[in-house]
Amino acid sequence: MVNQLMTNLHYLVAMILFIIGFHTMLTHSNLIKKVIGMNIMETGIFLLFISIGYVRGGSAPIINDSIASYVNPLPSALILTGIVVGVSLTAFSLSMILKIYHYYGTVDSDEIMKIKDAEE
Amino acid sequence: MTHLPVLIIVFYLVLAFLTPLLGRIKRLNTGWLAIGGTLAGLIMAAVLAWHVAQNGPYSYFPGQWQAPIGIEVRVDALTVLMTLLNNGVGLMVMLFALRGVKNEIGEGLTVWYNTIFFLLMAALNGLAMSFDLFNVFVFTEIGTITACALVAIKPKRMCIRAALHYLILSTVGSGMILLAISLIYMVTGHLNMGFISGEIAGAFALYPLNIYVAMGLFIVGFGIKAALFPLHIWLPDAHSSAPAPSSALLSGLVVKIYIVVLGRLLFQMFGVGIFENIPVPDVLIFLAILGMLFGSISAMNQLEFKRMLAYSSVAQIGYIFLGLSLTTHEAMAGGLFHMVSHALTKSMLFLAAGAIYYKTGIKKTDELNGIGYQLPLVTAAVTVGAISMIGIPGTSGFVSKWMLAFGAFDAQRPLLVGVLLISSLLNATYYFPLISRAWFGHPRSSLRWDEPPRLMLLPIIVLMIGNLWFGIFPQTLRILVVQVASMWLP
Numbered sequence: 001m002v003n004q005l006m007t008n009l010h011y012l013v014a015m016i017l018f019i020i021g022f023h024t025m026l027t028h029s030n031l032i033k034k035v036i037g038m039n040i041m042e043t044g045i046f047l048l049f050i051s052i053g054y055v056r057g058g059s060a061p062i063i064n065d066s067i068a069s070y071v072n073p074l075p076s077a078l079i080l081t082g083i084v085v086g087v088s089l090t091a092f093s094l095s096m097i098l099k100i101y102h103y104y105g106t107v108d109s110d111e112i113m114k115i116k117d118a119e120e
Numbered sequence: 121m122t123h124l125p126v127l128i129i130v131f132y133l134v135l136a137f138l139t140p141l142l143g144r145i146k147r148l149n150t151g152w153l154a155i156g157g158t159l160a161g162l163i164m165a166a167v168l169a170w171h172v173a174q175n176g177p178y179s180y181f182p183g184q185w186q187a188p189i190g191i192e193v194r195v196d197a198l199t200v201l202m203t204l205l206n207n208g209v210g211l212m213v214m215l216f217a218l219r220g221v222k223n224e225i226g227e228g229l230t231v232w233y234n235t236i237f238f239l240l241m242a243a244l245n246g247l248a249m250s251f252d253l254f255n256v257f258v259f260t261e262i263g264t265i266t267a268c269a270l271v272a273i274k275p276k277r278m279c280i281r282a283a284l285h286y287l288i289l290s291t292v293g294s295g296m297i298l299l300a301i302s303l304i305y306m307v308t309g310h311l312n313m314g315f316i317s318g319e320i321a322g323a324f325a326l327y328p329l330n331i332y333v334a335m336g337l338f339i340v341g342f343g344i345k346a347a348l349f350p351l352h353i354w355l356p357d358a359h360s361s362a363p364a365p366s367s368a369l370l371s372g373l374v375v376k377i378y379i380v381v382l383g384r385l386l387f388q389m390f391g392v393g394i395f396e397n398i399p400v401p402d403v404l405i406f407l408a409i410l411g412m413l414f415g416s417i418s419a420m421n422q423l424e425f426k427r428m429l430a431y432s433s434v435a436q437i438g439y440i441f442l443g444l445s446l447t448t449h450e451a452m453a454g455g456l457f458h459m460v461s462h463a464l465t466k467s468m469l470f471l472a473a474g475a476i477y478y479k480t481g482i483k484k485t486d487e488l489n490g491i492g493y494q495l496p497l498v499t500a501a502v503t504v505g506a507i508s509m510i511g512i513p514g515t516s517g518f519v520s521k522w523m524l525a526f527g528a529f530d531a532q533r534p535l536l537v538g539v540l541l542i543s544s545l546l547n548a549t550y551y552f553p554l555i556s557r558a559w560f561g562h563p564r565s566s567l568r569w570d571e572p573p574r575l576m577l578l579p580i581i582v583l584m585i586g587n588l589w590f591g592i593f594p595q596t597l598r599i600l601v602v603q604v605a606s607m608w609l610p
Contacts, residue, residue, distance in 0.1 A: 018299065025292060034288055041295050049302040075305070078254050082298060085261045089291055092265055096272055096284045103277035112281060 010051040017044030029110040031097045035090060042086045046079045124171070125180050125193050128164050128203065129246050132157070136238035143231030151218040154234040158214050161241065162207035169200040179251070192312050194251035197603035202248035202380055205460060208586075209372050209467050210241055212579035216471050217365040219576050220478055224363035225274050233273055240266040240369065247377045253301045253311045256381060260297060264290040264345065267374045270366040271358050282357035289344050289354045296341035303334040313389040320390060324397070335390060335400060342382035346375050348404075348441060349411030352434045356418075359430035364474020367426060371433050372467030376459050379437070383444050387608035392447055404445035409539050411438030416546035425473050425485050428550060429466065432509060435543065436462045442536070443524050451527020452605035453598065458520035460597060461508065461590060465517065468583035469505040472498050475572045475580060485554055490563030494570050497577055499558045501584040506551035508587050511544050516590035519598075 005012065021041025025034050053072035061073040097107055104112050135157045143150045172178075177196035181187065214237065221233055243263035250256050268290065272283035305311060307327045308319040324331045340351070347355040355375075359367050386400065395401055415435030422428040440462070443455020475498050476482055476491065492499040508515035521540060528536035571577055590597050 018295075022292070022295075025288065031284070038288070038291050038295075041292075042298075045295055045298050045302065048299065049305075052302060052306045074311075075302075078311075081254070081258060085258065085294075088265065089261070089287075089294075092268070093284065093287055093291070096268075096280055096287065099272070099280045100277075100284060103280060116278075116281070 010054075011048060014044045014048035014051065017041070017047065020044075029108050031100065031107045031109055032094075034109075035093050035097070038093070039086065039090060042082070046082055046086075049075050049079050049082070122178075122180060124164055124168050125195050125199070125249050126182055128161055128168075129242050131164070132161060132238050132242035132245065136235050136242065139235040139238060140231060143234075149218075150231050150234045151214070151221075154214045154237055155211065155218065157238065158207060158211040158241065161245070162204075162211050165200075165203040165207045165245075168195065169204055172196070172200050187312050188310065188315060191255060192251040192314065193249050194314075195249060197600055197607060198380065198384065199249045201456070201460070201600050201604060202377065203245055205463055206241065206244045206248060206373055206377070209463055209583075210237075210244075210369070212583055213365045213368045213372070213467060213471065215579040216368070216474065216576050219573050220471070220474050221363055221365050223478055224474075229273055229275075233270075236266050236269045236273065237369070240270065240374070244373055244377050247381055251313050253304065253313065253316075256385075257294070257298055257301060260345070260378070260381075261294055263374060263377070264294060267370055270369060271362040273366075274361070274363050276361070278357075279361045282354075282361045286354040286358040289351075293341040293344035296337040296344075300334040300337035300341065303330045303337070306330060313384070317389050317391055320394065324394060328397075331390075331394070332398065335386075335394075335398065338382065338385055339400065339404070342378045342385075343407075346378040346382060347434060347437055349407050349414060349434060349438060352411070352415075352437070355434060356427055356430040359433065359470075360424060360427040364426075364470055364477065367430075367474075368467035368470040371430070371470055372463040375433070375437060376440075376463050379440055379444070379459065383608065387444075387447075392609055395447070401445040401447055404441055405536075408438040408441035408445065409536075411435060412442070412539065412543040413546065416543060416550070420546070420550045423484050423486065425476070425483060425488070425554075426470065428485060428554075429469050429473065432547070432550075433462075433466055435547065436466065436509070438543075439520070439524060439540075443520075443527060446527050446531045446533070446536075447609065448527050448530040449602065449605045449609055450523055450530050452608060453601040454520050454523030454525075454527050456601040456604055457516070457523055457594070457597060460601070461516035461520045461587065464583050464587045464590070465505045465508045465515075468501055468580055468587065469509075471576075471580050471583070472502045472505070475576050478576065479570065479572050485557070488554065488558050489561030490558070491561075492559040493563055494568065495572070496569065497571055498580060501580045502558065503555050504584045504587060506555050508591070510548045510551055514588065514591050516587050516594065519591055519594045523598075 018041055021037045021044060024037025028034060053075035055069050055071050058069040058071040059067045061070040101107050104115055139150050139153060142148055172195055180193040181190045222230055243259045246259035250259060268283045268287040272280050307323040307330045308316045310316045344351045359371050412435050415431050419428045419431035422431060440455045440459045443451045443458060479495060482488060508517035511517045511521040525537045525540055
């Protein structure tokens with residue numbers, strides 16, 4: 001059991017990161033912390049995805065006769081796209097938080113809800 | 121001709137990059153560019169549909185790389201249905217937006233509005249035809265960001281808040297979708313849906329846990345984006361606060377495409393056979409029924425017209441999920457028919473709400489007394505939309521509910537017909553008072569016949585005629601949705 005866990009440690013770490021991020025995103029009322037949580041969650045997924053393609057003892061996928069096994073390059077290539085998507089999401093949400101601060105004077109979602117309820 | 125599927129996406133992306141540049145020319149109105157571009161997109165979609173009708177479905181491989189290595193773009197009945205719907209409704213919304221968006225977001229932002237619209241159309245058409253999981257993810261992300269931007273573009277604090285709420289929940293959904301993709305890739309070694317569906321039975325025997333988790337994550341991830349009850353909480357705020365054309369796009373197209381993609385994943389990739397082990401359809405039916413009832417009950421309590429329409433969308437999405445998850449030919453076809461019918465009706469209702477707001481500044485339903493004297497054509501469209509939502513014969517809403525009811529009998533679940541009836545009655549409780557108030561209510565002041573500009577009226581009337589057309593002559597659409605259903609079911 002422990003042995004199995006140790007050889008697949010990267011999966012466990014990825015899941016822990018995912019849950020930390022998910023939890024931060026859903027429970028914290030500070031919007032910036034939500035964005036940080038979003039990034040941690042994405043990092044967990046990226047780690048999981050990349051570790052799928054890793055071959056123990058494999059080398060970089062550049063063809064050379066002296067090398068026996070290669071690491072699967074596809075997950076890395078996909079996650080490169082994933083990172084770009086993540087960055088644009090972060091940028092977009094941060095710019096919206098900037099707008100929120102401009103309109104409400106706070107970045108705390110609880111206080112924003114209070115202001116909203118007071119309006120109605 | 122064979123390059124057409126990819127050309128549609130590339131065409132919209134190129135237009136999205138050109139729009140801000142052309143917008144710098146002082147005398148050019150990019151609204152006309154949006155209309156022309158979407159018209160060209162609609163023509164391309166029609167040619168694609170004609171091509172598929174002649175030669176049957178086919179796959180396109182960008183760069184000539186065959187499937188396991190290259191990316192597959194699948195052009196089948198579903199692609200045809202969704203591209204025609206996307207471009208057709210998109211064209212109508214853009215015709216409306218030429219006049220109807222300036223008063224809500226201001227003159228300076230219309231160029232950016234059109235840019236975002238083109239990006240959204242690229243994502244919607246891409247989702248309709250991609251047959252590769254990672255492509256689905258990328259297009260989903262483009263769709264999410266642009267859909268949020270369409271809400272956030274209105275310079276009001278309520279819109280920014282709604283858009284951020286939408287974005288945060290959507291990001292959770294996207295994260296889940298990517299995680300599910302990685303779990304599927306882990307056990308099958310493919311990202312192409314066709315190859316995955318070949319491997320899935322063997323993978324399920326060896327690693328059932330991966331498949332269970334991936335399926336759950338796909339349903340929750342796309343469920344958030346498609347506003348499946350109880351994951352719909354972002355929808356009322358976002359759809360009601362957005363500018364009218366955005367509401368029409370979001371309610372009519374964006375939500376629908378995620379339902380279709382989820383359907384493609386569940387029925388075409390996982391396959392119906394796997395449901396013998398996992399009672400996914402039963403869970404979805406349960407959620408759909410809750411959505412149908414809860415959405416209508418919430419809609420009854422809304423004072424604002426657009427908010428009522430938004431909650432009504434939650435109920436209507438319930439019908440679509442009900443049809444798809446009954447997994448009989450008739451019910452699935454009914455669900456897809458209802459999707460088309462709702463896309464036409466709800467976008468028309470949101471545009472009509474926008475036209476009423478444009479002309480009179482009225483947002484609340486109880487101020488709509490006697491609006492039929494002032495805007496008879498718009499009110500007629502609202503009436504047709506409302507009776508289609510309730511499901512009165514002569515409208516497309518009736519045909520789809522008829523098909524759903526037969527599908528429920530086919531699936532040996534006659535109780536669901538009762539649920540359909542109750543839900544229709546609930547729809548009637550908030551749409552009928554609206555109609556009677558609009559036509560027979562006593563107006564606040566003397567009103568003259570004063571319709572909105574013709575360009576705003578045209579799309580509303582066209583969508584109304586489309587709704588009635590499919591209600592009276594449902595055969596063409598029915599053939600198409602039955603084809604999709606028989607593609608999804610063995």
